[in-house]
Every structure is written in structure tokens, then in C-alpha cells.
Amino acid sequence: MTGIPYLTWRYLRHRPLKSLLLTFAVALMIFLPLGVQTFVNESTRVLQNRAVTTPLLIGPKGSAIDLTLASLYFLPQQLEPVKYLTYKQIRALRQGTVIPLHTRFTAGDSPLVGTSLSYFEERQLKISDGRLFTRLGDCVLGADVATERDLKVGDHVISSPENVFDLAGVYPLKMRVAGILAPAHSPDDQAVFVDLKTAWIIEGIAHGHEDLAKPEAAEAVLERDGKNIAANASLREFTEVTDDNIASFHFHGNENDYPITSLLVFPTSEKSRALLLGRYETSTATAQIVIPAVSVRQLLDTLFSTKDLVFYGFLALAAASGLMLLIIFSLSLRLRERELSTYRKIGISRGRLAAIKIADLLVIMIAGAILAAAALAVTKSLAETLIPRLL
Amino acid sequence: MISPMILELQDITFAYPQSAFTLRFERFEAAAGEAVAIVGPSGCGKTTLLQVAAGILTPQSGMVTIGGQSLTEKSGHARADFRLHHIGLVFQEFELVEHLTVRDNILLPLHLGLRDQEIRTRCEEMATLTGIARHLPRGARKLSQGERQRVAICRALAIAPQLILADEPTGNLDPANKRAALDLLIDRSRQNQSALVVATHDHDLLPAFDRVIDFSDLLHS
Numbered sequence: 165m166t167g168i169p170y171l172t173w174r175y176l177r178h179r180p181l182k183s184l185l186l187t188f189a190v191a192l193m194i195f196l197p198l199g200v201q202t203f204v205n206e207s208t209r210v211l212q213n214r215a216v217t218t219p220l221l222i223g224p225k226g227s228a229i230d231l232t233l234a235s236l237y238f239l240p241q242q243l244e245p246v247k248y249l250t251y252k253q254i255r256a257l258r259q260g261t262v263i264p265l266h267t268r269f270t271a272g273d274s275p276l277v278g279t280s281l282s283y284f285e286e287r288q289l290k291i292s293d294g295r296l297f298t299r300l301g302d303c304v305l306g307a308d309v310a311t312e313r314d315l316k317v318g319d320h321v322i323s324s325p326e327n328v329f330d331l332a333g334v335y336p337l338k339m340r341v342a343g344i345l346a347p348a349h350s351p352d353d354q355a356v357f358v359d360l361k362t363a364w365i366i367e368g369i370a371h372g373h374e375d376l377a378k379p380e381a382a383e384a385v386l387e388r389d390g391k392n393i394a395a396n397a398s399l400r401e402f403t404e405v406t407d408d409n410i411a412s413f414h415f416h417g418n419e420n421d422y423p424i425t426s427l428l429v430f431p432t433s434e435k436s437r438a439l440l441l442g443r444y445e446t447s448t449a450t451a452q453i454v455i456p457a458v459s460v461r462q463l464l465d466t467l468f469s470t471k472d473l474v475f476y477g478f479l480a481l482a483a484a485s486g487l488m489l490l491i492i493f494s495l496s497l498r499l500r501e502r503e504l505s506t507y508r509k510i511g512i513s514r515g516r517l518a519a520i521k522i523a524d525l526l527v528i529m530i531a532g533a534i535l536a537a538a539a540l541a542v543t544k545s546l547a548e549t550l551i552p553r554l555l
Numbered sequence: 556m557i558s559p560m561i562l563e564l565q566d567i568t569f570a571y572p573q574s575a576f577t578l579r580f581e582r583f584e585a586a587a588g589e590a591v592a593i594v595g596p597s598g599c600g601k602t603t604l605l606q607v608a609a610g611i612l613t614p615q616s617g618m619v620t621i622g623g624q625s626l627t628e629k630s631g632h633a634r635a636d637f638r639l640h641h642i643g644l645v646f647q648e649f650e651l652v653e654h655l656t657v658r659d660n661i662l663l664p665l666h667l668g669l670r671d672q673e674i675r676t677r678c679e680e681m682a683t684l685t686g687i688a689r690h691l692p693r694g695a696r697k698l699s700q701g702e703r704q705r706v707a708i709c710r711a712l713a714i715a716p717q718l719i720l721a722d723e724p725t726g727n728l729d730p731a732n733k734r735a736a737l738d739l740l741i742d743r744s745r746q747n748q749s750a751l752v753v754a755t756h757d758h759d760l761l762p763a764f765d766r767v768i769d770f771s772d773l774l775h776s
Binding site for chain 2: 167174175177178503506508512516
């Protein structure tokens, strides 16, 4: 290397700390406003992608945003449950695929999602290991859950009580991992999926216990009245569904009244969509129908109402930093005056002298821009994976 | 045989802005292969004369000709390019670039646009002749004053110039190195048939020159 590039390289190397600091300053100057913009755009894209692939959502009346957050992103929300009857009624209309969701519980930090097998088909989720749940008490793990907890097919996951002092609540259910999903880069990666009926076991609607008719359960019998046997508190309830005890699991109450959180509806046509929307227009409807894309747009408008302010703030900061850099460079030129004077005396042309003066600025700007571009690429890629987690 | 004239300065007037000092003389010349010494008290204008001759300073009147080309009629850009290619300068303050290595300082004309790749060979040769070859990869700021002066001489000679202008080129050298440096300057100028003009205070060295000009006589001429 000779000439101006070489002289510039030697000068930058001569003051490595200054060169590095200036490069980082330039990178920050470019990155801050663009990074905010990228993060916001990426958040919007990720949130909207999920919303637009879910045409309609039916759930309890109240906040449409809360319903959307609970059903699409599995965020814990205080929602009144809707009855399973609603699911039956909507399905009976035959206007599209209807998928029930039960998102009240968690398994550790992961949302526990009770649903049907159609969910995986509609969300185009693929199994990377094992199979989908086929038996009561089975669960399917999102890719991140399996990775983070180092779980494999055949391992077990335990549902969490709603709170530590939930003494009257149900026992945690130990669930067998039947399969693991391939990464989908969506909230599904962080969820544990079970059959709706398994969710109801956790809810306490269904349970399995020792057969009171058998002699070994005699101690648990409180009272016998013909065919009816009442048990005392010593009756051992099963906390895991196994091949041996699955037959003992049974449901109490009317199935129509069983709780679900919401219904995802994928109408077969525009007409079906219009019919379903019309059905919930009336004020007497006990549930509401929501277009998730609209709810998410409202949510984003609220979340990013200050986005422009932040963007312009960073832009002003970048402009101020740019001015600072110009001052630093002009001071640096004064410090180089002796060196530049030598070049002039030896016989450098005016053009080359100007090139030497701006070359280090140019190199630092380019290096800063490359650094900023790399940081933006990382932000974009991190946003893709982080935003579903942050939700 | 009469050697061709390399440097000719005719009817020169030069004054620094806002200064009472004015350099004014009728004629100064140096022929090919000739070594000319200029002596005179400090502040009499020896350095100014060398800078006018090099085209670093432009006289208010008069003519500077080098190798038959009028420097005063050239544009600033052309003058700089001519200096880079044809004039070897040894400055009183050495004018080394501190963050460059010794080799880079000698090759500086190349980095500044000199179109002569032979300079690399001559750089090694000059460094060996002046005893600084082992310092070539070192930073210039690590050198002693004497070593810096030798680097400055090497840089001036490495371009094989038509004209060598040296301002106190031996001021910081010990007697042995002083003699060696001057001999090198004179030998090279004779070998290349270039003109050598040296401003010096050192009267011990004057016998080595072909011609010695007392600056006071020049100004009064």
C-alpha cells in the first residue's frame, strides 16, 4: 500500500484510541435513529404477521386488545372465560375452521395452551421430534421451551399452580412430552401445547383417582349408598396421566359449560367472514368477535405514539454528534499542521493535500457506517427473535 | 567544459508580509555538479533564499529558473509537482513525520505522488551509506537529532534530484558524521550532475565546496 491510503492508515494507527472512539461515535450517530426505526418496524412486522394470519377471534366481551394479546401472543390477561358451548355453536355454523384456546395456565414461565390439533395445521407448525399429543396428559413443546429447558421427547413438564397459596386449587399435572415443534419464530416457540381436555384436568373439571370399588381403596371410602360411593380426604388423586390410570380420568359437570379463553376462526370465504362478524353485531351477544389485525394496529398506535418523538430526538442527537465530530476533525487538522506543512514543502499537490485532510474522516465515517450497518442487521435479527419473547 | 546552469535566480525581491526584512539581489546561480556554500550571520536570509529557489516562497519580482524551466512562471500546482520530482530539500528542522517510520519518511515523496519506483532502491542505498539502515523500520520519533538529520539527507537524495537545497544539513552531527554527510551530498550531486546549494555556519566544511558565497556580499552586489 502506498500513497494517501497508506499515509491515512499510518495516521489512524498512530492514534488508535482516538480513531476507535470516533468510529464508535459515528456508528452510534447513525445507529441510534435508524436502530429505533428498525426495532419499531420489526416489532410492527412481527406483531402484524401474527395478527393477519388470524382472520377472526371470538372471546369474552371487554377489551379487544386484551383478548388478542391472550389468544395470539399467550400473554396472561384477566379475561372472563367463554363457554365451550360457544365453540360448538360456531362450529355448527360450518363457516370455517374453529379452534378453541385455553390459555389460563402456565408451565413454569411458559404459557400452557390447551387447544385442538387443528391449531398446528392452521399455524403451519411442524413437529421436529416426536408427534402431536394423542393422549390425555401429553404435551407438545415450542422449540424455545425445549431448547431452554433441555427437554426431550419422553421427559415431563409440570403445570404451575396459579399462585403459591392456591391451597384449594388443583394439583399440578405432570405432563409427558410427546413432541417438540420446529422453530416458528413466533410466540408458539415459547408455549407448551396440550389437548383442551388436559387443560380442563388442570382446571379441576376432570380428574382421575383410585377406584373406590376396589378393596385396596377401602380406607378412602367415607360412605357407601348402593352404587354411590363417597370418598374421604385421603383419596389419592392422580397427578399424572399414565397408561395404567387413564381409564380412571373422568369429567364432572356439563361439557357445554366448560371454560375456554377464546376461539380462533378461519372462515372459508369472505361471505362466511361477513356472516360471523354480523352474528356478533347485536348488543345481546354474550361474546365479541375481533379482527386481530385491527386490534394489533390499535395496540401499535398506542405503543408507538412516542416513536416519532424518540426518532427525532435521536436525529437531533445525531446532528449534534455530527457537529461535535466536525469540531474534533478540525482540531485534529490543527494538530496535523506541522505534518501537512512538511507535505506542502516537499511538493504535494493541492488536491492530494485535500484528500489527505479528509481521508481519515472518510475512513472513520465508512468504518462507522459499516459498524452501524452491522449493528442494524443484528438489531433486525434480534428483534425477530426477541420481540415475541418480549411480548 | 562548461557545465550547464541548473539554478538561476535573477533580480529577486522577496519580502514577508508585515515584516521589515526584504531579500533583494541581482543574481545567484549554481551549475550542474557544482557544490555551492552560502554563509552569513543568522537571520540574513539564507533560508529564505533556499525557499525562494525551491518555489516554496514566491518572490514579488525576479525570475527563478531550474534546469532551464522558469519556476516563477509555473502555477502553484506545477511548482509543487516540479519540486516533488526535481528538488531534494534538507530542512533545518528536518521536517520528518513523527508517526511514520524512517523508511516511510525517506519514501515520503513516493507517497505524495512521485512517479519513480527507483526511489525504493535508492532509499536502501542512502540509508546504508549514512549508517541508518538498521533504523529503517523504526518510528522517526525514536531517533536522535543526528539520526534525524541523516534521514532528512537520505530523503533529499533518494529522489535523485536535479537540484539539492540543504539548510544547515550538518548542524546536529558529530565531526566524523558531519564530514561523511557532506561528502555524500557532494558526491551524489557530482555523480548525478545536479547542483548542490548548502546554507551553513560551519566554516570548517567550506573547503569542500566548489564555491562559497558570503550572503552579505550577495545582498550588496
